[in-house]
Amino acid sequence: xxxxxxxxxxxxxxxxxxxxxxxxxxxxxxxxxxxxxxxxxxxxxxxxxxxxxxxxxxxxxxxxxxxxxxxxxxxxxxxxxxxxxxxxxxxxxxxxxxxxxxxxxxxxxxxxxxxxxxxxxxxxxxxxxxxxxxxxxxxxxxxxxxxxxxxxxxxxxxxxxxxxxxxxxxxxxxxxxxxxxxxxxxxxxxxxxxxxxxxxxxxxxxxxxxxxxxxxxxxxxxxxxxxxxxxxxxxxxxxxxxxxxxxxxxxxxxxxxxxxxxxxxxxxxxxxxxxxxxxxxxxxxxxxxxxxx
Amino acid sequence: xxxxxxxxxxxxxxxxxxxxxxxxxxxxxxxxxxxxxxxxxxxxxxxxxxxxxxxxxxxxxxxxxxxxxxxxxxxxxxxxxxxxxxxxxxxxxxxxxxxxxxxxxxxxxxxxxxxxxxxxxxxxxxxxxxxxxxxxxxxxxxxxxxxxxxxxxxxxxxxxxxxxxxxxxxxxxxxxxxxxxxxxxxxxxxxxxxxxxxxxxxxxxxxxxxxxxxxxxxxxxxxxxxxxxxxxxxxxxxxxxxxxxxxxxxxxxxxxxxxxxxxxxxxxxxxxxxxxxxxxxxxxxxxxxxxxxxxxxxxxxxxxxxxxxxxxxxxxxxxxxxxxxxxxxxxxxxxxxxxxxxxxxxxxxxxxxxxxxxxx
Amino acid sequence: xxxxxxxxxxxxxxxxxxxxxxxxxxxxxxxxxxxxxxxxxxxxxxxxxxxxxxxxxxxxxxxxxxxxxxxxxxxxxxxxxxxxxxxxxxxxxxxxxxxxxxxxxxxxxxxxxxxxxxxxxxxxxxxxxxxxxxxxxxxxxxxxxxxxxxxxxxxxxxxxxxxxxxxxxxxxxxxxxxxxxxxxxxxxxxxxxxxxxxxxxxxxxxxxxxxxxxxxxxxxxxxxxxxxxxxxxxxxxxxxxxxxxxxxxxxxxxxxxxxxxxxxxxxxxxxxxxxxxxxxxxxxxxxxxxxxxxxxxxxxxxxxxxxxx
Numbered sequence: 016x017x018x019x020x021x022x023x024x025x026x027x028x029x030x031x032x033x034x035x036x037x038x039x040x041x042x043x044x045x046x047x048x049x050x051x052x053x054x055x056x057x058x059x060x061x062x063x064x065x066x067x068x069x070x071x072x073x074x075x076x077x078x079x080x081x082x083x084x085x086x087x088x089x090x091x092x093x094x095x096x097x098x099x100x101x102x103x104x105x106x107x108x109x110x111x112x113x114x115x116x117x118x119x120x121x122x123x124x125x126x127x128x129x130x131x132x133x134x135x136x137x138x139x140x141x142x143x144x145x146x147x148x149x150x151x152x153x154x155x156x157x158x159x160x161x162x163x164x165x166x167x168x169x170x171x172x173x174x175x176x177x178x179x180x181x182x183x184x185x186x187x188x189x190x191x192x193x194x195x196x197x198x199x200x201x202x203x204x205x206x207x208x209x210x211x212x213x214x215x216x217x218x219x220x221x222x223x224x225x226x227x228x229x230x231x232x233x234x235x236x237x238x239x240x241x242x243x244x245x246x247x248x249x250x251x252x253x254x255x256x257x258x259x260x261x262x263x264x265x266x267x268x269x270x271x272x273x274x275x276x277x278x279x280x281x282x283x284x285x286x287x288x289x290x291x292x293x294x295x296x297x298x299x300x301x302x303x304x305x306x307x308x
Numbered sequence: 309x310x311x312x313x314x315x316x317x318x319x320x321x322x323x324x325x326x327x328x329x330x331x332x333x334x335x336x337x338x339x340x341x342x343x344x345x346x347x348x349x350x351x352x353x354x355x356x357x358x359x360x361x362x363x364x365x366x367x368x369x370x371x372x373x374x375x376x377x378x379x380x381x382x383x384x385x386x387x388x389x390x391x392x393x394x395x396x397x398x399x400x401x402x403x404x405x406x407x408x409x410x411x412x413x414x415x416x417x418x419x420x421x422x423x424x425x426x427x428x429x430x431x432x433x434x435x436x437x438x439x440x441x442x443x444x445x446x447x448x449x450x451x452x453x454x455x456x457x458x459x460x461x462x463x464x465x466x467x468x469x470x471x472x473x474x475x476x477x478x479x480x481x482x483x484x485x486x487x488x489x490x491x492x493x494x495x496x497x498x499x500x501x502x503x504x505x506x507x508x509x510x511x512x513x514x515x516x517x518x519x520x521x522x523x524x525x526x527x528x529x530x531x532x533x534x535x536x537x538x539x540x541x542x543x544x545x546x547x548x549x550x551x552x553x554x555x556x557x558x559x560x561x562x563x564x565x566x567x568x569x570x571x572x573x574x575x576x577x578x579x580x581x582x583x584x585x586x587x588x589x590x591x592x593x594x595x596x597x598x599x600x601x602x603x604x605x606x607x608x609x610x611x612x613x614x615x616x617x618x619x620x621x622x623x624x625x626x627x628x629x630x631x632x633x634x635x636x637x638x639x640x641x642x643x644x645x646x647x648x649x650x651x652x653x654x655x656x657x658x659x660x661x662x663x664x665x666x667x668x
Numbered sequence: 669x670x671x672x673x674x675x676x677x678x679x680x681x682x683x684x685x686x687x688x689x690x691x692x693x694x695x696x697x698x699x700x701x702x703x704x705x706x707x708x709x710x711x712x713x714x715x716x717x718x719x720x721x722x723x724x725x726x727x728x729x730x731x732x733x734x735x736x737x738x739x740x741x742x743x744x745x746x747x748x749x750x751x752x753x754x755x756x757x758x759x760x761x762x763x764x765x766x767x768x769x770x771x772x773x774x775x776x777x778x779x780x781x782x783x784x785x786x787x788x789x790x791x792x793x794x795x796x797x798x799x800x801x802x803x804x805x806x807x808x809x810x811x812x813x814x815x816x817x818x819x820x821x822x823x824x825x826x827x828x829x830x831x832x833x834x835x836x837x838x839x840x841x842x843x844x845x846x847x848x849x850x851x852x853x854x855x856x857x858x859x860x861x862x863x864x865x866x867x868x869x870x871x872x873x874x875x876x877x878x879x880x881x882x883x884x885x886x887x888x889x890x891x892x893x894x895x896x897x898x899x900x901x902x903x904x905x906x907x908x909x910x911x912x913x914x915x916x917x918x919x920x921x922x923x924x925x926x927x928x929x930x931x932x933x934x935x936x937x938x939x940x941x942x943x944x945x946x947x948x949x950x951x952x953x954x955x956x957x958x959x960x961x962x963x964x965x966x967x968x969x970x971x972x973x974x975x976x977x
Contacts, residue, residue, distance in 0.1 A: 034362040034434065038369055039446055054608055056521070056620070064636060068443045075609065079372060082610035084620070085442065087634040091939035099942065101521045115941075160825075170825040177914070178741045179939025198739075200831060200913035200925035203935060206636040214813070215829050327875055334779065334875075338772040341845060342788055345795040348806060348842075473701025481695055482702070491702055494709035500965030501712070501958060502903020504930045508937065508954050509712045512719065516942045533708055540705070566694035594799035597905040597934060625799045629906050632805060641809070648802045655797045663793075 052080030053272045059086075059093015059106035060181050061205040062127055062223035063261050066295050067106060069288055070280050083276065087204045090181025094119075097264050103273050105264045108181030119264040124280045125289060126296040128224045129182060129257040130245045131234040138169035138217040144235040144242045147256075150190050153219065156197030161217060172218040174211060177203035185259045186221050221257070225294025250296055261295070349652060356649030359435045359642065367430035368437045375613035377429075379454055380437060384425030387432055390657075392417045435646050440607055440627065445639035449647055451612035455621035456654075459528045459603070460592040462617050466532030468585055471539030478540070479547045480565055480573075499537035506534045507598035514602055522604030522620035530598050535588035542587070546580020547573055583665035590658035593651060596625040605630045624651050713958075720955030723948030732952055738916045738927075740936060740946040747953060749918050753928040754957075757836040757908065758901035760922075765841025766894050769848040777856040778864075778878035789853065796846035804907030807839040812911055819923030831913030834922035839911055840904060844897035851896065855889020856882055892968045899961045905930040929957050 057067060064087050071083040088096075090107035097105025098115050108127055111119050131150060133139045138161045145153075145164065152158040153171055162168040175196055176183035180203065187196070202208040205222050212218050213230045224245055227233055235244040238254065249255040263280070265273060279285065286297040370376050396402065396417055402410065430437070438448025474491070482488045510530035514520050550573045558568040574581075604620040605627075611619040622630060628647045631640045724732060727745045735746020776785040816830030859882050867877035883890070913925020914935060927935075933950055940947035 034358070035365040036434075038364070038366045038434070039438070052610075054610060056606070058606075061634065065443060068636075071442075080610065082608050084606040084608050086604065086606045088938055095939060095941050099516060100519045101515055172829050177935060177939075178739075179936070198915055198917040200829065200915040201935075202914065204634045206640075207633045210632075210640070211829075215816070218829070327873060330879070331779070331875055334771055334775040337768050338775040338780065338788065341768055341772045341849070342791055344842070345791055345846070349794070349798070352802070352806070470701045470704050473698045474705045477698040477702040481698055487706070491706050494706050496965055496969060497713070497962050498705075498709055500899060500961045502899075502905070502930060502961055504903060504905040504933055505716065505954055505958050506712070507905075508933065508951065509715060511937065512715050512942075512951075513711075533712070536705055536708075564691040566691045569694065590797050594797065596799065596801045597930075600906070600934065601937070625801050628799070628801045628805055629910070632808060632910060644805050644809075648805060651799050651802055655799070656794055659794055659797055663790075 051078040051272055051275055053270075054082045054084065055104060055270075055273050055276050056084045056102040057086070057093075057104035057106060057263070058088050058096045058102045059104075060090040060108050060261070061087035061203075062108055062129070062182050062225075062294070063106040063124075063263075064205065065223070065225045065292050066125060066261065066289060067280075069292065070276070070285060073285070073288075074276055074279050077279075081272065081276075087206070089177055089179035089203055090184070091179035094264065097266055100266060103265065103270065104277075107262045107264060108259045109184045110260075110262060111264060119266060120268065122263045122265065122269075122277050122281075123260045123298055124263050124277070125261045125298050126250065127259045127261045128245055128250055128255065128294050128296065129185065129221055129259075130224050130227075131219060131221045131236075131257075132212060132227070132231045133219040133234060134172075134212050134216055135230055135232040136216045138167045139219075139232050140166060142166045142234065143232070144237045146237040147190055150236075151192070151194060154186075154191060154196055155194055169217045172215050173197065173199040174208065174215075174218055174220040175199050175201045176208070176220070176222075177201045179203065181259070182222060185257065189256045223294040225292045227293055247290070247296060260298070352645065352648050352652055356642075356645030356647070359646035360433055360649045360653070362433055363428075363431050364434050365431075368432075368434050369430075371439050371609075371612075373439070373451075373609055373612040375615075376450075379450070379613045380429040380432065381425050383436060383453070384429035384432055385421065387436075388421045388424040388428075392421045436650070439609065439612065440643075441637055443636045445637060447637055447639075447643060449624060449627060449643075449650065451607040452622055452624045452627045452647075453650075454613050455524055455603075455607070456593060456623040456625075458615075458617055458621070459524050459531065459599070459623055460589045462525060462528035463532040463535065463592050464585055464589060466529060467535045467539050467588055468581075470532075471536050471584070472543050472581055474536075475540045475543035475547060476569060478544055480569060495537045495540055498533070499541075501534075503534060503595055504597045504601075506530050507601035509533075510598060510602035520618075522602060522606075523618045524603050524621050525617040527599045527603030527623075528592075528617065530602050531592050531595055534595070534598065535591055538588055538591070539581075539584045542584035543577070543581045546577040546584075549580070550576045579665045579668045583662040586658050586662040586665060590655055590662070593623070593654050593658065594625055596623075596629050599623055599626050600629065605634065624654075716951060716954055716958060719948055719951035721952070723945065723950070723952030724955065726945055727949055727952065732949070733956070736918065738932070740940070740949060743945070745945075745949045747929075747956070749916055750927055750929045750932050750953065751956075752918055753833065753836075753912065753926045754902050754930070757833050757840055757912070757928060758898050760833060760837025761840030761844050761901040762894055762898055763841070764838055765843070765845035766848045766897050769845040769897075770852045770890055770894070773849045773853040774856055774878050774883060777853050778882055779874055789850070792846040792849045792853075796850060800843060800904060800907040801910075803839060803843050804910040807835055807842075807907070808910045811835045811838055815923060823921060823923060829913065829925060830923065831911055831925045832921075832923045833912070833919055833926060835911045836908045836928070837922070839907060840901040843904065843907065844901050847900060848893045848897040851893035852886070852890045855886040855893065858889070859885045888971050888974065892972050895964055895968045895971075899964045902928075903930055903957065903961055905934050909934060929953050933957075 064085060067085045071085055075081055075083060090109055093105035093107045094111055094115060096102040098119065110116070111121070131145065142161065142164055149158065149164060153173060158164065158171065160168060160170055202211055205226055208220055208222055209226050209228065212220055235242050243249050243254050245255050250258055263277060269277060281298065289295050289297055396414065405413065435448045436453060437450050439450060440452065441447030507530065510526055514526035515522065520526060554572050554576065555568055558572045563571065605622045607621055608619050624647055628644055628651065631637065631643050631647070637643060732745055732747045733751065734748055735744070736748045737744045737746040738749055776788045812830040812835055815832070815835045819830060863881050863885055864877050867881040908928055909931040912927060912931060914927055914931065915925040916927050916932070919926040933954055936946065937950050940950060
């Protein structure tokens with residue numbers, strides 16, 4: 016037996032060896048037949064992805080013939096894609112620009128809540144709240160070390176969102192107030208951003224509260240000397256400034272299937288699960304609050 | 309270079325120490341480069357190989373997407389086929405059997421593979437069967453495998469006739485003319501373009517101008533274009549290696565050029581042309597940037613295993629990028645490792661196949 | 669070269685053509701395939717040049733190539749950071765991947781035993797075909813944390829993330845190494861045997877022959893391999909996008925996040941509305957990349973053809 020065939024024999028043995036993990040559970044399908052079928056394609060805001068994924072899983076379970084595809088990419092990509100007809104639904108944290116708004120139909124689905132988050136580690140030890148001025152200085156490039164904020168003597172690694180991000184737009188409006196960002200590294204999507212924040216000591220960024228994690232330090236805001244945490248109550252009372260209306264756009268009137276999905280997104284049965292995600296508030300509770308400018 | 313060393317070359321002379329140092333430096337450099345890639349590829353296979361190759365004890369339930377059963381049988385044929393082929397080739401006792409016995413053994417193995425593919429296709433590695441998961445752990449790459457195959461087949465269908473046709477034109481029909489030199493320049497230009505430029509072109513044509521949305525068809529057409537220079541040059545080379553005497557004999561017997569091409573040149577050069585096709589398939593497996601811009605990054609659940617190439621869909625390479633940059637799944641490290649392992653195994657397979665075809 | 673390519677004098681072959689219907693048809697089909705290749709090239713160049721020239725015209729070549737500030741959302745289209753990132757990471761790749769690959773090629777072709785050479789060539793052929801995203805992912809998982817450590821040692825607090833030109837240079841070096849190895853190994857293998865034997869006969873050692881005889885004889889092939897490697901490194905997209913950090917600024921040092929043309933193209937293109945200046949500026953940048961790599965390849969080809977005369 017040549018050494019080559021020995022290697023192959025070992026490999027074949029490895030391949031025949033079994034993976035004895037139990038299979039994933041079978042999804043129980045409902046008994047009543049659904050009349051809906053077809054595909055809805057969506058792209059856009061990565062902050063909205065958890066919400067849309069949740070709705071997609073439940074909607075597909077109700078209607079086995081329906082297929083919802085959800086891609087990230089950023090709010091501006093969502094707007095561009097839906098306007099060009101590449102997708103059926105374009106999700107966005109920001110309202111469509113006026114030239115597109117005429118052609119697009121707006122379907123607000125929820126309130127998005129964002130928060131600044133930092134790498135949890137020695138550098139950010141003890142920093143649980145920052146004032147808006149401090150955030151402005153961090154993102155404007157005036158404050159570059161955690162020691163200036165009461166933390167350890169480590170540099171602040173500022174991570175911004177990509178130019179196509181709606182979250183960036185919201186942050187620019189609510190926190191930066193039109194001041195320019197210092198140019199730093201960027202991350203286009205929330206998923207990769209979370210990974211980068213967990214990986215990089217001393218890093219700070221801002222993202223949807225739905226991505227809150229053990230390894231990340233969520234930072235509250237100090238407003239008029241008072242610490243405000245991103246609790247549902249603070250959002251409802253209008254004290255937490257980092258919120259936006261999550262829009263889903265269609266080009267003209269939505270197709271019957273897309274309309275059914277949009278109705279499902281805003282239905283009462285989805286309110287509790289959406290609230291449980293953490294970063295979203297159902298829109299209905301908020302109907303009276305004036306959150307969009 | 310194994311010539312008997314000249315006495316002067318071995319003897320003591322000034323500079324020998326320096327020469328030794330050079331020798332050691334070059335050796336270390338070469339060995340280091342090789343070892344780097346061996347370690348990189350081996351670590352990939354080690355980390356992701358189990359997930360991508362281990363059969364499962366418990367059957368994996370169907371997700372309910374149409375066509376999934378057929379896809380599993382197909383995958384089973386490939387998987388068990390490679391396994392059976394490996395056993396047949398590497399079984400040391402094979403050489404002792406007579407040719408007839410070997411043939412019988414082959415037939416028996418083929419029957420065994422077909423039976424295994426029909427009966428045990430739900431015990432294939434779970435990672436290769438499951439749907440990808442967007443926000444939770446435990447997703448697979450079943451639809452990505454099928455999308456990759458679709459893209460490879462469609463782009464092959466585009467590249468092969470056009471590429472071989474152009475190669476035949478260049479070899480047998482072209483006469484020096486402005487068009488010929490323009491064609492040469494065009495092929496050089498196509499070969500030089502970075503793949504992202506192809507992606508932009510496809511995006512501009514299919515997504516922006518035609519408003520066709522993201523589709524595997526668009527991605528495959530763009531990749532077909534990207535592969536054209538490769539297919540043309542390799543086909544031309546293998547046509548050039550057809551013995552001139554054969555072609556001249558055919559012409560002398562009264563055959564036309566076309567008859568000579570189809571009866572003599574193409575059959576002789578066919579293996580080389582096929583190796584070009586296999587190499588270009590490998591590039592379809594590997595490319596990501598043009599596909600992200602034209603075929604999209606998602607997978608459709610209903611059409612996951614459809615024949616229709618106008619569905620949008622991510623290939624394996626695109627999925628590897630997507631999982632790390634856009635996806636939200638918590639087990640992205642394991643999914644990436646397994647996807648990378650599958651990709652490397654596929655590439656190794658195409659490379660070996662191309663090599664064999666070329667040598668035959 | 670084209671003159672001896674047309675093997676069979678078709679025009680002086682009238683009797684067969686009259687007899688057969690297949691002949692003109694075959695000729696037509698093959699010519700059509702060739703024209704299709706020509707046409708599709710023209711389409712690629714035409715479409716990209718159309719959008720790109722609009723962008724170039726609106727922004728101005730000086731600003732696009734030399735301006736220091738690329739922020740499309742503010743209407744600033746200075747391409748210097750992008751060009752700088754592309755050029756430096758590709759140059760680093762040549763240094764870190766190209767040069768060792770050439771040396772490894774000359775060692776395995778000239779000095780190593782034949783089985784070692786064959787093994788090396790097969791390994792490199794496999795490594796050259798491994799998808800770029802696989803390398804990108806490996807670099808993201810292994811090289812970025814390592815670079816954060818190295819940067820921390822070199823620059824203290826100035827390099828905490830690890831993303832930047834150093835990682836992308838090493839990554840691109842890894843990616844072009846196998847290609848450069850294969851191309852230069854074939855260039856060395858093409859050097860006539862007489863030269864080596866003459867050098868041995870004059871009393872030179874195989875190493876001396878390799879470095880002073882074979883290497884100079886094959887320099888065109890080596891330079892061609894390196895230039896193609898450079899072009900490939902400059903055009904690489906997704907792998908670099910995973911590790912370079914995506915900051916649209918000129919880097920302070922090798923461990924500062926920055927960007928390249930190709931990564932900026934793929935990051936911004938999907939957000940840019942077609943027809944706007946932001947989109948046209950990206951096409952103009954793509955045009956710059958296209959012209960650059962086409963020039964590089966044409967130059968390489970002329971260099972190699974010059975060697976054949």
